[in-house]
Each structure stands twice: as C-alpha cells, then as structure tokens.
Amino acid sequence: MDQRDPGLAKLIDRVRHAQACGSPLQIRGGGTKEFYGGPRRGELLDISGLAGISSYEPTELVVTARAGTRLVELEAALEERGQCLAFEPPRFGSGGTVGGMVAAGLAGPARVSMGAVRDHVLGVTLLNGCGEVLTFGGQVAKNVAGYDVSRLMAGSLGVLGVICEASLKVLPVNRAATTLSFEWDEGRALEQLNVWRSLPLPLNASAWHDARLHVRLAGAAAAVAAACDRLGGIEVSADAAAAWWRGLRDQSEKFFSLTDTDLACGECLWRLSMPAAAAPVTLSGRQLIEWHGAQRWWRTTAQAHEVRAAAARGGGHATLFRGADKAAGVFTPVNGVLMRIHQGLKQAFDPAGVFNPGRLFADL
Amino acid sequence: MTNSPVQPSREQRQADVVAALAEALPRGAILFRHEDTAPYECDALTAYRASPMAVVLPDSDAQVAAVLRICHRLRVPVIARGAGTGLSGGAMPHRWGVILSLAKFNKILNIDPAACTAAVQCGVRNVAISEAAAPYGLFYAPDPSSQIACTIGGNVAENSGGVHCLKYGLTLHNVLRVRGFMVDGEPVEFGSDALDSPGLDLMAVILGSEGMLAVTTEVTVKLIPKPQLARCIMASFDDIESAGAAVASIIAGGIIPAGLELMDKAMTAAVEAFVHADYDLGAAAILLCESDGTAEEVAEEILRMEEVLTSAGASRLQVSGDEAQRLKFWSGRKNAFPASGNMSPDYMCMDSTIPRKRLAQMLHSIQEMQSQYGLRCANVFHAGDGNLHPLILFDAADPDEIRRCELFGADILETSVRLGGTITGEHGVGIEKLNSMCVQFSPAERELFVSVKRAFDPLELLNPGKVIPTLHRCAEYGKMHVHRGMLPFPGLPRF
Numbered sequence: 001m002d003q004r005d006p007g008l009a010k011l012i013d014r015v016r017h018a019q020a021c022g023s024p025l026q027i028r029g030g031g032t033k034e035f036y037g038g039p040r041r042g043e044l045l046d047i048s049g050l051a052g053i054s055s056y057e058p059t060e061l062v063v064t065a066r067a068g069t070r071l072v073e074l075e076a077a078l079e080e081r082g083q084c085l086a087f088e089p090p091r092f093g094s095g096g097t098v099g100g101m102v103a104a105g106l107a108g109p110a111r112v113s114m115g116a117v118r119d120h121v122l123g124v125t126l127l128n129g130c131g132e133v134l135t136f137g138g139q140v141a142k143n144v145a146g147y148d149v150s151r152l153m154a155g156s157l158g159v160l161g162v163i164c165e166a167s168l169k170v171l172p173v174n175r176a177a178t179t180l181s182f183e184w185d186e187g188r189a190l191e192q193l194n195v196w197r198s199l200p201l202p203l204n205a206s207a208w209h210d211a212r213l214h215v216r217l218a219g220a221a222a223a224v225a226a227a228c229d230r231l232g233g234i235e236v237s238a239d240a241a242a243a244w245w246r247g248l249r250d251q252s253e254k255f256f257s258l259t260d261t262d263l264a265c266g267e268c269l270w271r272l273s274m275p276a277a278a279a280p281v282t283l284s285g286r287q288l289i290e291w292h293g294a295q296r297w298w299r300t301t302a303q304a305h306e307v308r309a310a311a312a313r314g315g316g317h318a319t320l321f322r323g324a325d326k327a328a329g330v331f332t333p334v335n336g337v338l339m340r341i342h343q344g345l346k347q348a349f350d351p352a353g354v355f356n357p358g359r360l361f362a363d364l
Numbered sequence: 365m366t367n368s369p370v371q372p373s374r375e376q377r378q379a380d381v382v383a384a385l386a387e388a389l390p391r392g393a394i395l396f397r398h399e400d401t402a403p404y405e406c407d408a409l410t411a412y413r414a415s416p417m418a419v420v421l422p423d424s425d426a427q428v429a430a431v432l433r434i435c436h437r438l439r440v441p442v443i444a445r446g447a448g449t450g451l452s453g454g455a456m457p458h459r460w461g462v463i464l465s466l467a468k469f470n471k472i473l474n475i476d477p478a479a480c481t482a483a484v485q486c487g488v489r490n491v492a493i494s495e496a497a498a499p500y501g502l503f504y505a506p507d508p509s510s511q512i513a514c515t516i517g518g519n520v521a522e523n524s525g526g527v528h529c530l531k532y533g534l535t536l537h538n539v540l541r542v543r544g545f546m547v548d549g550e551p552v553e554f555g556s557d558a559l560d561s562p563g564l565d566l567m568a569v570i571l572g573s574e575g576m577l578a579v580t581t582e583v584t585v586k587l588i589p590k591p592q593l594a595r596c597i598m599a600s601f602d603d604i605e606s607a608g609a610a611v612a613s614i615i616a617g618g619i620i621p622a623g624l625e626l627m628d629k630a631m632t633a634a635v636e637a638f639v640h641a642d643y644d645l646g647a648a649a650i651l652l653c654e655s656d657g658t659a660e661e662v663a664e665e666i667l668r669m670e671e672v673l674t675s676a677g678a679s680r681l682q683v684s685g686d687e688a689q690r691l692k693f694w695s696g697r698k699n700a701f702p703a704s705g706n707m708s709p710d711y712m713c714m715d716s717t718i719p720r721k722r723l724a725q726m727l728h729s730i731q732e733m734q735s736q737y738g739l740r741c742a743n744v745f746h747a748g749d750g751n752l753h754p755l756i757l758f759d760a761a762d763p764d765e766i767r768r769c770e771l772f773g774a775d776i777l778e779t780s781v782r783l784g785g786t787i788t789g790e791h792g793v794g795i796e797k798l799n800s801m802c803v804q805f806s807p808a809e810r811e812l813f814v815s816v817k818r819a820f821d822p823l824e825l826l827n828p829g830k831v832i833p834t835l836h837r838c839a840e841y842g843k844m845h846v847h848r849g850m851l852p853f854p855g856l857p858r859f
Contacts, residue, residue, distance in 0.1 A: 059612040060719050060750075082618055111559070118565055119537050132808045140717040141749040142534065142789035144523050144572045145797075145804055146831065147816050151536070151568035155560070172618035194478040198502060200589040200658060222660030275557035277479035294559045316558045331562040337552050342564055344819025348812060360563065 001066075001125045001165050003133050007050045008164060014045055015162065016131040018354040025354050027158040029068060030095030033104050035322055037157050037359045038330050047099055050164060055139075058083055062122060062139045064167040067099025074098055078170055086114035086171040091250050099163040105155025108249035109205035109216070112276075112291035114171070118154035123167040126153065126160075129350030139167045152345075158356040159364055160349040174218035176225075177204065179241035180233035182213045186280050186289070189213040193292040194277050201227045207248055209255060209288040214244060248290065255288050255299065258322055262299075268323030270307050272296040274316035281310050297321075304328035329362065339363075374460070378417045381440055381462065385420055388430035395419040404463050407448040407455040408510075411712075411760065412795050416443070416457035423468040425551070428581055433549035435462055441828050442547070444575045446487060446518035449510040451713055452794030454521065454574045454830060461828075466517055469581055472496045480587045481540060481557065486517025486580045490524075493585060502587035505532035508790070509698060517580045523572030525790035527623045527697065530748035531656075532588065534790070536571040541584040547821045552578055569816060574792050575827040577820040591656035594622060595666055596690045599673045600647035600680040604628070607649035608723035610676035611747045614653065615720070617672050619665065623654040624748030625697050628727065631704075631742040631755070635696035638703035643696055644680055651678075651747065652697055654690075700744045701755070707742070708757035712769050714776050718785035720750045729779050730754055737772040739765065751789035752780070778803050793831045801831070802838035810838070 001008060018025045024042030034040065051068040058081040065074050072094050078084050088108030089101045102124070105117045123137030137143055137150030153163055184192065189208040196203055202219035215231065217224045228235065236244070247253030258269055272281060276294040281287070285300030300307065304320065305328070311318040317332040334342065339361075346353065346364055358364070372380075382396050395401050396418040405413040417440070422428045435442045441461030448455055457463050469485035472492065476482070477500040482493055490511040493504040507526035508514055514524070519535045520542055532538070541555040555567040570577055601607035607626055614621065627635070627650045636643040643650060653673065655665040666683060673681060684690035696703070704711045718726055727743065734741050740757045754776055758769040777787040777800040787793070787800040801810065813832045817824060833841075 057719070057721070059616045059721065061615060062719075105560075105565070115533070115537055116560065118568055119533065128808075128812065134806070134809045134812060136809065138717075138784070138786050140719060140751075140785050140789070142525050142529070142717045142746070142751045143786040144790060144792055145786050145788050145801065146793070146809075146813050147569045147577075148523070148536070148572050149569070149812065149816065152565055154568070155565055160564075171620065175618070197480050198477050198500060198587075198589055200501075200592055202657075202661075220657065220661040220664050222664045223658045226658055226660050273558040273560050275479060276559075277476065291559065315556065317556070317562050319562070334561075334563045337546060337550050338563065338566065341566060341819055344822075345564060345816065348815030348819050 001133060008133065011045065011047065011050070011127055011162060011164070012131045012133070015127055015129065015354065018043070019129055019131065019352040022352050023354065024357050026356055027103070027162055029097030029100035030070065030093065032092040032096040033100055036104060038326060038362065039358050041357055042354070045162065047162060048097060053077055054165060060139065061141070061170050062167055063170050064139060064165060065098045066165045067097060067163045069098045070094070071096045071098060071101055079173070082173055083170045084173045085120065085168065087111050087117055087120055088249050089117065098166055102154050102163055102166050103156060103158045109207060109245055109290055112206070112294060113204050116154070118151045120169040121151050121154050121166060122169055124150035124153045124163055125165040127162040127164055129161065129352055129354055133164065137167065141169060157360045159346060159360045161355060174204070176221040177216060177218040178224050178228055179214055179216045179236040179244070180228065180231055181236050182215070182233045183211060184213050185211055186287070189289070190280065190293050196231070197276065197292055201230070203292070205245065205290070206292050207288065207290050216241070216245060255286070255297070258299070263322070263324040266301045266325070267299060268301070269321045270298045270300060271319045271321045272298060272307070272311045272316055273319070274311065274314050278314035278316060281314055283307060283310050308332055331360065333361070374417070377460065381438060382418055384434045384438060385418065385431060385462070388434060389420055389422060389427055393421045393423070393427070395421070404445065404448070404457060404465070407445075407450040407453060409451055409453040409456070409794065409796055411766070412453045412456050414457045414459050416461055416463045417459070419463040419465055421465045421468055425581055428464070428579065429545055429549040429551065431462070431464060432545050432547060432579065436548045436823070436825065439823065439825065441825050442579070443827050444517070444521070444579045446515035446521070447489070447513050449514040450518060450522060450794060451715065451791040452788070452796040454792050454794035454827070456795050458828060464579065466515070466581065469517070473582070475500065475587075477502065479557070481584055482587055483582065483584045484516055485582055486520070487515050490514050490516060490519055497587045498590070501590050503590045504585050505538055505588050506535050509701065516583045516585065520571055520580050520583055521573065521575045522790065522792045525746065525751065527625055527746060530624055530746070531620050531622045536568070538586045539567070539571060539583060540586060542567065542570055542580050543582040544578050544580040546578055547823070547826050557584065572792070574794060574831050576817055576831060577826065579826070591622070593659050593662050594654055594656035594690060595662055596652055596654040596684045596693045597666065597669055597673065598682045598693050599651040599653065599678040600644040601649045601651065601677065602679050603648050604727045605724040606677040607651055608721070610651060610673055610678065611720055611723065613672050613676045614669065617668065619668060619672070621653050621669070621748060622656040623652060624746070625652040626650070626723070626745040626747035627697065627700070628743040630740065631700055631744050632696070634703040634707050634742055635700055638699055638706060639695045641692045641696045647679065652693060697744065700753070704742055704755045704757065708740070708759070710760040711755045711757050712773055713791070714752065714754045714756065714773050715789050715791035716777050716780035716785055716787055717749065717751045717789035718780050718783045720747070722783040722785070723747065723750070726752065726779065726783060730776065733772055733775055737768045739768055739772055741772070746789070749789070750785065774800060795830055798833040798837060799841045801833050802841050807835060807838070
C-alpha cells in the first residue's frame, strides 16, 4: 500500500500521536462486532475510509481488499465470478468490513470442512504501534519467507496492529449442494458424525439443534447425489436449506438472539470449541452444535467457571460470546508460558500498548 | 556466543558443554568427536557446512528439557534437527552450538479414527503417518517429495507443501497441535485437539518458523478420508505459453485439481531417461492434472478437465486407465530431483512462488538467464499454486560455476519478487536465502521478525543466524540491489 494514500496517512498520524501520548485507540471497521471480546477502551480509530478492492484475479484465486471494504461488497464481487470466501464469515450486519472479519477470526458452518479465516489469509499490510506500515505474506498460496505474521492477525482482535489491507484465498462456489435432515438426539447425531467424518463423503457442514441434525453435502453434482443416496434422511428444500445455513452463519437464527431481558436475567451465549469427537457436554440451558461436534453453542445462566470447567473436561475451551457480565473474562485464560509469549508479541508490535487494550485479555 | 570478556578456546568450551550435557544424558547420546559429528555438518543443502560442538540424541521429553536447560544456562545455541532433508540449510550447525537430533522420537502415539487425528512424535516420517492411518481409510495429506525420509517435526518447522497442497493445503492447514519446549526447557503446547485455541494464533507463527522459536517434540495432525479413486491426465503442449494459459483456464473453470504439475522439456527428458514412463519428449511442456474423490466425482471432473485442456491447445492427452498407470505418470515428477542428478555433477534446487499468470514470463526469463550465466536449468513447477522449482545444473568442483550458480539462483528469486511472488514457497529461508530476504522485506519488517523471535527466545539461542538477515548483511547486499523494484532513496540524484 502506498503510504502517501490520504486515508492511510491520516491513520499513521493518529497512531504516532497515540503512541507519543500513550493514549489507547479502539480500532473500528463497521462496528458490527462490538459485542464481541473484552471492554472497548480509548478513542475510536475508524478504518472504514480505507475501502476498496485493490485487486481481484479469479484465476489466481486471490483477492486483495483494503480493510474498510464492506464484506457484502467483497462477497458480491466474488459471486459475480463464481467464487466465494469458503469459510463463510458471519455478517452481523451489512456494515461489517474485511479488516474486522480478519481481526475477529470468526467463521461459519463450512469452517469444519473448508478451514478458518487464518487458513485463507495469504498476506496482510498492517500499521504497527509505531506507525510503520509493514507487509507480510503476499498474494500467493505458498510462501514461507519469514514468520507467518499475516496469519497471526486472524483472530488477534486488533491487539497487535491495524490491519490496512488483506489478501485472501478464494475458491469456486460448490457446483452442487444438498441438505439432509435427521430426527436424532444429541448422542445419536454425534455418534453418526464421528462415523461419517472418516468416510470419503462431500460433507460440508452440519448442525444439530432441537433433536434434529442438518447435514450439508457440497461439491461435484455426482458426488452429492451419491452421498444423498448413501446417507438417507429427508432432503430439505433448497430455499429452506439456504435460509437455515444463513441463519446459522449470520446468527440471525432465533437460537442466537438474546433479548435485553434474557441478558438482564444472566443468560449468556457461550461458544465451546471442543475436540470433534468429544462426548456430549452437560450444562443447564439449550445447545446448538456445529462443525461435526467441534463447536457447541450454549445459551445458559451457568456461571463462567462451570462452563469453562465443562469445556475443559472434554479437552476444549469456552468463550463468552454474548453476555451482560464479562467480569470473568471473555476468553479462556492461557497458561503462564503462553501469556509471556503474548506479552512479548504485544511488545514487538505495539510497544506503547495503544491498540485495543483489554479486548483479548485483561492484561494485554 | 558468550558474553564473558575473555572468550575461551573452542576446545575448552566444547569440553565444558559436553561435561554439562553428560550429567543429563547417557554416554551414547552425546557425540562430539569430529568423526562422529561429521554426518551432521549439513542438511540436504550440502554446499553449506559447519562442524557443531556436539550432537545430542535424547530419547525422552525429560532429556530434551534437560539439554535445553543446560544449553540455556551456558548460553549455547541449539539447532533442532529431524531427518536433515531440508533444502535451505535450516539445520546447518553452529560452530559454537549443539545439534539437538530428534531422530529417536519416532513413535506413532495414537491414531483416533473417530476424530480423524493422529498424535505422533516429531521424528516420525511423513509417509509413516499415512501408512499407519491407511487401515482406517485415512491419510495425512501434505506430501513433500522427500516424504519417505522427512519427519513431521521438520514439516512443522518448514510448513512443508507437496504436490497435493493445492486441494488439501499445506502443513499449516493440517496440524492441530504442537507440543514441545521453549528455549529454556519449559514445556509448551500450541493449538489443541479442538479446531481453535484461546488467544493469539501462535500456531500460525510456529509453523514455518524453521526451529527458531521453540523445539517441537510431538505433533497432532488431521487425517483425511482417503479418496476412493484418483485419475491423472498427462497433457502435452507445444509451447510454454499455452501450458501456462491452460493452468489459468482450469482454475477459471472452477476446478481445483488434486494436483497440477508442470515440467519443461529439459526436465521431461531427464526424468524419462530415469523412469521410462512414456513421457512426450517432443512437448515443450507437460502438465499433470489429477482428479480424486468418489468414482462419480472423478468421472465428472476428468471430463471437464479434458475439455478445458483441449480448448487450451493441448497437443496430446493421456488419461490414466488404472492406478499403475497413474503412479507411472507421477513417477517422473516425483523423481525429478534424482533424475537431475544424472544430468549434471551437481544441481541447486530453487523454490520461489509467483502468481500463476506469470509462469510463461518466468520461464522465458529463466531461459535468458541460462545464457547469461552459462549454466543449464531444468524446471518443475507446482503449477497449481505457482511454486517453481528450477534446478540449476552446475559442477561444484568448479568455483566459477558455483559463483555463477549462486548469482543465477539469486536472480530467479529477485525476479519472482518483482513478478509479485516470494523468495520461498516451501523450502524455507534457512541460510541459503538470507540475502534474498533483504530484497523481499523492508528494514522495519525484518526488525519485526527479530522482535517476534525475541518474544519466544529472548537470548536468540534457537537456530541463530538463520531466516532473518542482519541489517549489516542487507546493507552490504543492498549496495547492488533494489527493494520491491524501488531503489533505496529514490529521490537521490544518480548518474
């Protein structure tokens, strides 16, 4: 990126000033994920002006966009050429940006088969805490020159630097997709997913909720048709299936909507990231399982330590995705050695500690 | 590597270090006589060598931790080593350092068919994981050409690719957890059995960190259901441009082949003499294009691939009829390196990545460089992901050929950066591409790499001197070179 770009030059000035004064900045794209992560502190650093697709070459399977580019705009451009972001990032509103998507590192139903945001990040241009513009990675899929700093940005919640531009791997949209549904309880559904996972099936996504398992098969038409015959179940109409997966992806499905009353009553939405074959998790409340068992959403009034203990028993970790009281921390704390590395990296990228303090961990 | 005012002699230092290590390791696990350490003087980049003070061969986590604690206390550099198949000198010893060989960490700990994962020690060979998973119908996807010898720990260090990574991803896409030790011997775990972990994605920086951030002892990888069937198309092209355009057309057609490889005429001739696989010797370029999946899927995809390749101007198409023929098609590609050994006393394998659309342009540049440097070059490409492996043929007995070969290699890397690519796709920087790092990264970017290293290894004892060039080195190199096509201080008047 050209540092003389007026939008970028302004950001550089703001960051240098913040560094000099030691005053925190909260980085903001479209502001659609303000509910996520720890408390927001400091002056707003709005990157939405840094917008636009810088380059898109369908035959290279790569798109480069400036951080403030709206995700819906990027996806529309890809769709025109029969391509997509295969990890289905959630859109919590139409204002969500590319930078916010990378920084949050959240992915949708297809993540289990297609990989996460980080798996599709090829390169990032970022602004560090000293106001320097740095580029890591690039626009090619295979690149091992230096440490993989660009992928470290995915899910970093802006604590290391301001993402200015990102290059992302894109993929052709699936030629065919069919959704099947099965009336199964949790135990049966998880058991069956464990069997299917190890078979050569075009399994793209799955979701279990309310005694019903949905499975999306996607890929070559012949492969999808053959898998449908093999798996059985009831085929869901294309429209209903699209609405169901979109509802999960964007969390517009009613399971995810916590009203102010729910929140006031202490109900929280927890995201449990579990080893896929982990046994059912027992908590009070309601559950929705995605990623063949690797992501288990809970709506519960249970205490944070109970939820974290339940996740830990199965070898996983729990994130307070939505909730009124975040005193117990949003993310599961990491151990001493990992925290020292986190602090060392923070020092490396943002020595004055200006970017999003406390958004990831209280002492970072 | 000592801060004391008077530097002890190397012999004295070696005696002290060996004595300290002997407190933690059995006698047979420490090598220090020159005749014993000689096999460890280099990895597969044999042109660069150094003699280590000692080589240790621990066989337990406790021993690895003890070695690291001792070396940390004595401020001794530690270079972890797997099978030594690396092509960039990443495992080259340090004269004042210890080689930590992890060859004894060769056990497969657990295959979990329900979770589709395998937990293995770092010294397990890449192909051994797939062999162990085969009874469950599963396999480990990344398949570097050295897969019969290279270890998973080395794959983690290099973020290795392979011919199938276009569809199945690199090491980084296929590893869930890495266990090991920090430089001071403290145990550490990156990632987990779940798909993600809280906090920063430290696994992202560990993968491909060339042994400079931590020592890996155990790796949990994802296993993938083995496709029921694979078929391969071998397409001939009369000119390089059409072959390059065919690659773009396949991707544009919404096809992601399981493998998409290109060989030029020189390479085809070399491998044909080596494996006798019926390659088309008259073709300017050969494209191998593979489809895998269910029988229905493969049938559908092969048809579409044939259409695209035909309209892209392929002069001849052969589709593998059975598994034996498919393996025959691949045998040449998989043997490209040994076959090159038959063409010339020595060869240097380069490894850069460029945008796919620049393939033809790059090949023409390489052709010109052949006359410029007076050396021959044969080319194999992971065409699907733009990763080139030009093999420069030379004679190491001739110092001038070595010099020209190095210049030729550097020219290829710098051309790759200029075309929008990178100096290394999958072999790593190691010691070999330090100068080229100066071309790809600005001083501030390189300084950040140093800071990242210090976040893990404050005293810079793990594999020091690799991957990140010093400012001084870049300044020397930069006198003749430019960064990203820009001369330093572009405003300065020049004659």
